Amino acid sequence: xxxxxxxxxxxxxxxxxxxxxxxxxxxxxxxxxxxxxxxxxxxxxxxxxxxxxxxxxxxxxxxxxxxxxxxxxxxxxxxxxxxxxxxxxxxxxxxxxxxxxxxxxxxxxxxxxxxxxxxxxxxxxxxxxxxxxxxxxxxxxxxxxxxxxxxxxxxxxxxxxxxxxxxxxxxxxxxxxxxxxxxxxxxxxxxxxxxxxxxxxxxxxxxxxxxxxxxxxxxxxxxxxxx
Ligand SMILES: *Cc1c(COP(=O)(O)O)cnc(C)c1O
Numbered sequence: 001x002x003x004x005x006x007x008x009x010x011x012x013x014x015x016x017x018x019x020x021x022x023x024x025x026x027x028x029x030x031x032x033x034x035x036x037x038x039x040x041x042x043x044x045x046x047x048x049x050x051x052x053x054x055x056x057x058x059x060x061x062x063x064x065x066x067x068x069x070x071x072x073x074x075x076x077x078x079x080x081x082x083x084x085x086x087x088x089x090x091x092x093x094x095x096x097x098x099x100x101x102x103x104x105x106x107x108x109x110x111x112x113x114x115x116x117x118x119x120x121x122x123x124x125x126x127x128x129x130x131x132x133x134x135x136x137x138x139x140x141x142x143x144x145x146x147x148x149x150x151x152x153x154x155x156x157x158x159x160x161x162x163x164x165x166x167x168x169x170x171x172x173x174x175x176x177x178x179x180x181x182x183x184x185x186x187x188x189x190x191x192x193x194x195x196x197x198x199x200x201x202x203x204x205x206x207x208x209x210x211x212x213x214x215x216x217x218x219x220x221x222x223x224x225x226x227x
Contacts, residue, residue, distance in 0.1 A: 003219055008041065009048040011220050015203075019214065022207035029194070031076055033217030035060065036224045039069035045220065046073045052094075054078040054215050058085040065092065078160070078215060080134045083107045091115050097122040097160040097196055097215075100134050102147045105154055112153030120157045122196055125178065127171045128164040135161065138178055142185075149188030156187075158194030158213075168202045172209035179210070 003011050012032070019028050033054040034042045042053060042064060053070055055061040056079025064070065074094035081089065081098050089096060090111040099105050099121045112119040123144055126135030136144060141159075148156045159179050163171035175197055183192035198206025200219035207214060218224060 008045055012048050012050055015216055015220060018204055022204040027212060028207055029213040031213060031215045032220050033215050034221055037221045039064045039067035041221060042069040052076060058088050062088055086111050090119050091117050095120045098124045100124045100136050102144055105147060106151055109151035109153035118153060118155050120155050122158050122160040122194060123156055125159055125161045127161045127175055130164060133162060145182060145187045145190050148190050154189060156190040158192050160196040169205045172197060172206050176210035
């Protein structure tokens with residue numbers, strides 16, 4: 001869809017309509033990905049009813065939080081997270097979607113325990129086995145989910161993935177199976193509630209294949225220009 005001539009308010013409404021159509025009565029969470037976009041635009045999106053924002057970069061998240069960009073909404077961290085940045089997001093992000101190692105999970109748990117909270121996270125899976133992407137090898141998932149039981153400060157709420165841009169649809173059923181298979185197993189501190197897959201180019205297809213959380217950036221906020 002060419003959204004250039006629409007306001008951000010109209011874009012959010014149009015994306016929500018598409019989601020509702022694809023979801024066919026199921027609940028699907030829309031995460032509006034606001035990376036590189038200014039606080040002012042984020043505020044406008046929240047005023048238009050966007051309730052969840054996704055951010056990739058911790059420094060940018062901190063600056064926009066400081067500027068009050070997210071008031072009235074929650075934030076999910078969706079970008080690769082370094083252990084030394086964990087302290088800036090635990091307890092501030094409603095969900096950290098990009099947990100890709102047991103070491104990172106443990107670091108998040110440690111910080112959360114020191115704050116006396118439990119941090120919700122998703123395990124990020126590198127479903128296409130791409131070197132350019134972070135995420136766990138699917139084969140390493142059981143080990144991470146098992147480890148969650150030994151980390152009191154975290155709760156793993158599901159899976160996140162960014163399939164290869166070309167032919168992403170072929171990966172959605174695999175992710176859905178991974179989600180369902182692990183949902184059926186009982187791990188401590190794990191409750192498989194969310195399958196986060198689908199972005200601007202493929203969120204409707206992802207929902208049709210079982211996603212209940214989609215991360216839509218450019219279609220809502222416009223194309224990104226990196227400096
Ligand atoms: C940037 C980003 C998105 C949004 O991508 P669009 O194609 O702009 O919708 C979604 N998920 C992750 C992890 C991202 O980094």
